[in-house]
Amino acid sequence: MKLLSIKLCNFRQFYGTTPEIFLASDGKNTTMIHGNNGSGKTTLLNAFTWVLYEKFTAAFIAPQLLINKRAIMQVDIGTSVNCWVEIHFEHEHKRYKVKRQCYACLDQDGKIQYSQNKLFMSIIDEDGRYYPTLQQPNDIINRILPESLHQYFFFDGEHIDHIFRSNDKSRIAEDTKELLGVKVLDRSIDHLKKVEKILEGELKIIGDINIKKKLKEKTKLEQEQNSLQEKQQNIIETIKSQDIEQQEISQRLINLSKNEEIKNLKIKLEKQESNLKNEIRDAKKQIKSRISSQGYLIFLSNVIPKFSKIITDLRQRGELPSGIKKQFVEQLLKSQTCICGQELIEGNIHYEKVKQWMDKAGIAAIEESAIRLESQVNEMENKVINFWDNIDEKQGKLEKSRVELSNVERELDDINQKFRHYPDIEIRQLQKSLDKIKQTIRELRLEQGGIQQQLSTVEKQIETLDKEVNKQKLKEEKQILAKRRIEAAREARKRLIEVRSRLEKQFRLSLEKRVQSIFSSISFTPYLPRLSQDYELNLIENTSGKAVNVAASTGENQILSLSFIGGIIDSVRNLSQKNTLMGPDSSTFPVVMDSPFGSLDEIYRRQVAKSIPKLANQLIILVTKTQWRGEVQEETNNYIGKEYVLVYYSPKPNCEKDTICLNGVDYPLVEQSPNEFEYTEIIEVHHLNPVVNDEVSNSG
The missing domain is CATH 3.40.50.300 (P-loop containing nucleotide triphosphate hydrolases)
Structure with a gap:
């Protein structure tokens, strides 16, 4: 974020x-x-x-x-x-x-x-x-x-040590589990236990529709839909007129500017901005189209090796391809004459020997199908490679266009800033008008998005009513697979409990090490933070060879708290970069802090001020x-x-x-x-x- x-x-x-x-x-x-x-x-x-x-x-x-x-x-x-x-x-x-x-x-x-x-x-x-x-x-x-972690990213610096008071330590443990993803495991374990009981009962869906009432609701929704569509059209027309006015003022601004370099640069950048936005839009469409038409290929990765193994086994056993075809053996038996001239009369020894080849011979149609399938599978493998190459190429172009667009927008903003402070009052007024129009367009598009959201909601409601009017919900009983599902739920719950135990221990030790590193970089004392199994954070002194708890000062408590928050941020970032399915979905985090220097003396104030811009991506x-x-x-x-x-x-x-x-x-x-x-x-x-x-x- x-x-x-x-x-x-x-x-x-x-x-x-x-x-x-x-x-x-x-x-x-x-x-x-x-x-x-x-x-x-x-x-x-x-x-x-x-x-x-x-x-x-x-x-x-x-x-x-x-x-x-x-x-x-x-x-x-x-x-x-x-x-x-x-x-x-x-x-x-x-x-x-x-x-x-x-x-x-x-x-x-x-x-x-x-x-x-x-x-x-x-x-x-x-x-x-x-x-x-x-x-x-x-x-x-x-x-x-996650909401449970917000206090570590948005906090009051003067009261930051309150987070770690004794009566809050259990909450810190719970919050840290949320960060780690352990709370997800807790919920999964509880959910699986409930599923076991639910699967033992009957699942019923009961439908009862009052048709007349639903039709009345639909009519009312259709009237609301027409009203929203009319508003949407009015906004579209207003945006068009504002766009035209924006272009006219922008042109006047360029014409009035006496600085040819800025003028030419603005024209060039605006053209680049428009082109880059079109490129980004086209790239997105191409990626969506490619995934829509060929996305199924990625699911064939596990099937292709299995098919190849079957064909290889058939070849090794001599069943594919076969030197003698079953149709050829049938023709010999029917003609009652072998290719060597021997008579093949049903019941004699020569007939029986030739007939035995019926079980060994291959079927031409099957062999042809297998060869044709093998050829198609080989093509599929190449298509999978080409699919990923194409997607990677388009994603690379998309990312490049985004970076270029960001740079162009930054340069345009610098030029607009110059016009806002330009000596010529008319140019300043034109830029002010331009800013106002852009804000108006932005607000109109915001309103347009809100109306579109309302329209989508109304359309879904109408669609739901149509389904309810056309058919009634059917009652179903899902009991056939209940026993097998219950056994699967029990086994999954048992394994999740083991994963949770290992994950908690590994993460706590890693977090403690990071907190110690940050605290040592700020504090001049020989003390080290220690994180207990219950996530209780204490300072210890170990100069005598024996770990002893230290009564921390107000300033040390504040530094200890900041160190813990820095460790939390690092841990969240590392989890997200490892693409964990349980941690927060981000690798960039803001920190908003109110009065973080209130209880610190001059030395600690300097050390904290030096450290905090490096703790977070944004401060x-x-x-x-x-x-x-x-x-x-x-x-x-x-x-x-x-x-x-x-x-x-x-x-x-x-x-x-x-x-x-x-x-x-x-x-x-x-x-x-x-x-x-x-x-x-x-x-x-x-x-x-x-x-x-x-x-x-x-x-x-």
Whole structure:
């Protein structure tokens, strides 16, 4: 899972819709978010856990109050206010949009009433189109990063050691089993035990349909279907008109630009972007077509050797091919004359000797079929090789096109960034209009995807009703294979128990070794972490030759906890890279941490700051000004790809303002609120590259 962006609307301190917060990855993998205490750092951390898992950290006070106070107080009683969090993330070359939202309103007693929150998920293709997922959003998220492990990837640094308190140790063991896949084995063992009992009974499916009621439901669904199709068509027409306007503005922008190099590069890159998207779309179609028409070949790998062995055995026994054909022997007996001239009269010795060849002779039709089959099988083997070669070639081209598209999009974004900061105000306005149109198209396609999802649901409901009207479900009894299935379930359960025992022991020792390595790289003490069979994490001192438990300080507990999390991340990554069927379905993981340096002294702060960007593929850190200054700034600066500031607006009269200096620019941390409400805004810290700076200064 690679987090791409997050956006909030009326979520706690954040009033209205925030700008989209884009998150760093790859080389500069760290996103730094600055904010004072109370400005919304913990809220931002919990926005991730809420949208993905509907969970909150222990430090998140009053989790039942999600709606922004200003938003709810400025509307009439009974009027609903929307509250949502939306994130975009990438996994296995697929982009996902996940949104969780709820509604709130004030009742007559002045109390806030909330609706049930809802979770939505869409897949975004290379053209920016949104498609509904075929599986439940929760299932997809839990397959990529299980809910039981989320606390190790989204955590409050100041309270991280709480995870390892004595009353939570049993939960840590359970969470680690989930990571390892042991929980899958536990569930499988329990399930097999239940299956044994289920198979002993009778399986019945009872159908009873009220035809009139079903027909009425179908009519209502068909009306809804027509309405959705009309909306879909209107959106398609709007997107077309927006596309035309986008092309016109883009052309005007290119014509106005005085920098020929940028102009030509933009034209070239836009053409490359269009071509690459077409190539990716065509490659996907070709791969699907190939698999659809020849995918069956891969299942012949085990059958072909068996056939070859049968033919080889027949040849070794002399049965294929045979020198004498059965039809030839029959003809001799019928003519009553051998090829040597001897009479073959039924009952004499010569007749019986020739007749014995009937059992030894071959059948011409069988031999011809065997030879023809052998030839076809040889062709099949070549087809299997050609199939994989073709698929590998097309997958390679697809991956190459994706990499090229990513590079082209990055270059185009750099050019657009230059136009956003261009000295000519008309060019800046055109780029702003272009950005707005792109956002509009994006939102329309999102709406289009939602309508398509509704249409698919309605169509399936209509199809189901048709089947229910046309036929009734039949009652079946599945008892014939029950005994054999019960025996198979018992044997499978016995073997799974043995696998679970071996896997737990091997993994625990491997995890302990990795935690020790990370802890030693950060701590200057001679202590080593020790992981018990119950996954109890302790520090031991072994200088006297005897292992003795050590009472860890607050700082050491925090480092110990970070080391455990680093070991967890490494273990998940290794499991996924080994293509295990039980571990999480990912090899890239984000870590979002709030105030990870709070209880550390200067030395440990530096060591932790130096280590954490290397622990995860992607890092999002929320810090106060005090935690950021000095060694943390020095050690993390080279890893920062994105940077933001949380500006807190205080309604307190004559409140003391505060700022933070980043890259030589002062950014506000605390401002006076223009009304009686407190709220927070998010602003981006700009890192202009030297090329843009030179161009702006030369134009001035």
